[in-house]
Structure formats: C-alpha cells, structure tokens
Amino acid sequence: MTASPLLTAILPLALGIIMLGLGLSLTLADFARVVKYPKPVVVGLACQILLLPLVCFLIANGFGLESALAVGLMLLAASPGGTTANLFSHLAHGDVALNITLTAVNSLIAILTMPLLVNLSLAWFMASDQAIPLQFAKVMQVFAIVLLPVALGMLIRHWAAGFAARMEKPMKLVAALFLAFTIVLALAKDWQTVVEYAPIVGGAALLFNLLSLGVGYWLPRLLRIPKRQAIAIGMEIGIHNGTLAIALALSPSLLNNATMAVPAAIYSLIMFFTAAGFGWWVSRGQRAAEVVAPLPPAP
Template sequence: MTTSPLLTLFLPIALGIIMLGLGLSLTLADFARVVRYPKPVLIGLVCQILLLPLACFLITLGFGLEAALAVGMMLLAASPGGTTANLYSHLAHGDVALNITLTAVNSVIAILTMPLVVNLSLAYFMDAEQAIPLQFGKVVQVFVIVLGPVAIGMLIRRLLPGVAAALSKPVKILSALLLAVIIGIAVSKDWQTFVTYAPVVGAAALSFNLVSLAVGYWAPRLLKLSRPQSIAIGMEIGIHNGTLAIALALSPSLLNNQTMAIPAAIYGVLMFFTAGIFGWWVSRGVKSAAATEVAA
C-alpha cells in the first residue's frame, strides 16, 4: 500500500488548521463548565462514548459490511464531535456553550477511547494477519499534534482577542475547504472500493447518522434536560469529526488503510444535509415554546 509524501504532510497540517479554529472558540471556562453543570455534560459523554459505538456495531453487523469498512465505521463512531456541530446548534437555537464544552472534553477523552474501540473492532472484524493494532502511543502523538493547535487557538483568544476574532471566520472557511479536500482524497485513494460499496456503506452511514441524532436528542429529553440542551447534545452526537477519522485511517504510521476512510468520507457529506433537516425540525419546537411563553 503506497502512501504519498504529500499526503503525509498535508493531513497533519489540515487537521492542525481545523483544530486551531476550534481553539479560537474555546476558553478555560468551557472546561470549568463541566463542574458547574455536570448532568448535561455527563449525559452527552455517555451517549457519545457508550451508546454510539454499540449502535454503530449493531448497524455494521446488520449491513454485513466488509471487514475494513466495518472497522472504518467503528473508527467514525469513536471519533469525537466535530466543530461544525457548534454552528448547527447555533442555527437550531441549541445551547452552544454546552456544545463547545462537549467538543473540548470529548476531544481529550478520545485519546483513550479511540484506540480501545478501534483495536476491539480490528480484533473482531479482521483476521490476525490483516489487523494492525492502533498503538496508544502513536495515537497520543497524533492528539498532541491535533490538540496543540487547540491550545494555541485558546492562547490567542485569551491574549489577543482582536486577532482571534479576525481569524475566526477565515479559519472556518478554510476548515470547510480542507474538509472537502480530505473527503476527496479519501474517496480517490480507493475509488474502486468506493464505487463498489458506496450504496451499502452510504446506507449504513446514513443509518448511523440518523441514530446518532435521535439518541443525542431524545435521550437527554427523556432525562429531563431542556430542549436547547438536547439540541446541543443531538448536534454534538450526530456530527462526528470525520476529518480525524479519515486522517487516522490514511496515516502511514497508524492504520494506513484507504478502505477504512471511506465510511467517514461518505458520512462527512451526508451529515451536512441530515443535520440541517434535523436542525430545522427541532428549532420549530423551540420557536413554538418561546411563542407560548410570550403568549402566556
């Protein structure tokens, strides 16, 4: 399996820019919020870390995916929420502060959970000679590279708020462009597999996305969280960091498997549409509730 030196250089840089954008939106108060409001954060993390991998595993078995694609689905399920969730939550009148806190905390916890989920998936779906374990030490190195830009972004926001404000929009636009490029790379690297399995992988990825949104919204509602908090968790759970999943799959020092990147690439396209429809649907409830309160 060949790996382009350009790709080896591009993926870390692209991830760094995307995570820098996340850092520009974070403050230390976002982490402190876990102590002040533990219940919604705990519910969101339980949904993300426990329920979603289980749901993804059952969906993967149900669709009978080929081994590498099945591991790619589980890699996606283990990935933390993406920064795009914050934007969608804002548009849907969700609790954006909760979104930011969940993204920050889950990105750190993923250092432990991603190797565990992926290695269990490799052991279950792939033969011993096919499976290349995702070594914890290497994953820590990746997250240092990824979370380093987050820390830099937070530092810029704290010391130079004007610069952070000026950088915020351009970095968001660049992040969206880089995501599109990364998805294109993932598809082109294993085009034949993509063409062959796109319908079934697309159906599996769509099912997982819809289940993620449903679990993320209705589990908090059943546990008596407010609608804005439930919307925030729904978006956080339903919009995974597909860029990170693709990077881990393609990285020559980690999984180095183009096929494993395909589920995240397809998911990365689908989630924009499903999250938009979901946001429109749940935001109607927020507006109706607000109108009722005004009338009362």
C-alpha cells in the first residue's frame, strides 16, 4: 500500500487549522496547571512508553502474526500520539492542554525510543540486522503541526478574547467535518487493503486499540486522576501517529517494507470509529463529573 497523496498533502494543513481552533480555547493557565500537577503527565508517558509496547508485543505473539506484520504493529506502538488525539480529546471534553503536553514530550522522547524499539522488534521477529536511524526531522513535524498553530490560537485569544470565544463553536464544527472527510477518504482509498488484510491483522489491531484506550483511561482513573485528564490520556494512548509509522515502513532508506505499513493503515482506520465511540461514552455527564472531581485550580 502507499500513502494517499491527498491525505499527505491536505491532512497536515487541515490538522494545523484544527489545532489553531484548539488554541483559541486555551490559556497559559492550562499549561501552568499541568506543570504544577505533573502526575497525569508522568502516568500518560509511562503508559505510552512502557505499557503499550509490552501489550503490543503480547498481542503480536498471541495472534501469531507473520514477522513483517508483527514488526509493523510494534512500529505503531512505538509511534507517539497523533495530532488527531488532541482533536478527539477536544470533542470529548478532555484536557487538551495535557494532550498537547504529552504529544510534545513523547514526540521528543520518540527520537530515541522509536529506533530502539523497532530495532529490537526487527531482531526478535525477523532476526534482522536492519536498523533505522533517528528520525529527528519527521518527529519535529509533530511540533510544527501541533505547537505552532496552538500558540497562534492562544495569542489570538490573549489579544482578542471576544473573537476567540465566538469562533470556538464554529471551529468545533469544522473539526468534526474534517474528521468525517478523513474517514470517508481513508475508507474509499484503502477499502481493498482493509478487505485483504483485515482477517489477518484486523483483530490484533482492534484489540491493541481497545486495550490502549482502556489502559489510557482506566489506569489514570484508578490512580485518582480527574476525568478530563483521564480522557486526554486515553485519547493520547489510543490514537497513534499512523502517518509517521507508515512513512517509516515505506521509506526506501529505512524499513522499505510495504507489509510493515499495513498494521498502521488498518489501525488508523479502526481508531477513528473506536475513538469516536470512546469519546461519546466517556463524555456523557461530563459536567456533572467535573463538579464531583474538579481539576486543581490554576496557580
């Protein structure tokens, strides 16, 4: 399979516009609160860096995936959270500031952890001496797509609070429309791929996705982390940067293996539906939940 030229060209721009809208709803107090109360950040990073690869490894072995598909699934587990996680968290009333912090920090850490985990997976599943170098430029794209538009949106809110407040709902609608467009486009382009590989890797990808969402939400809740932040962590853990995983798998100078891109492609299709359902489920009665377990006050 190959990455869709339309998605490759349009989706980063679309996500940038969406992140601008998210920035309109944020203030520096949101980030100050995250820095003052680091527990959710530590828990989220521990889930994503330590627990997810272990869960993925067990699934790949349990389903008996062929070596290239198993490495592809591990490549996905090693990928940082995608920018789409911020959008889904926003729609589900999660703590978007926490999402952005987790995406930024994990993307930086992934410069080291992705090559390490993928190289270990190649050695375990394929007995291969093939290795991938650090992909600093690709990881920095996440910063550009996430942080720059958000910073611009926050500046707009700071200097034109009334305009930012008026634009918040329209931007949510635009975000939802972009999500619908992405789902339809992905299904239309990769339908044959879904039909061909779903019986082989679909079950493993679905289980990994559901466990990622579940671990990301319920472990923080068990640790008495407020619901809005648990929603953010769940989305961050459950939604991966599939585009980055596909690019690494297909790149002629890196893995150069189309089969390794299949798990990320299947997962990327599945996660839109599971994340939407998860977001609907956890956001029910959210206002009442926030009254019971409010976020700590901003300093």
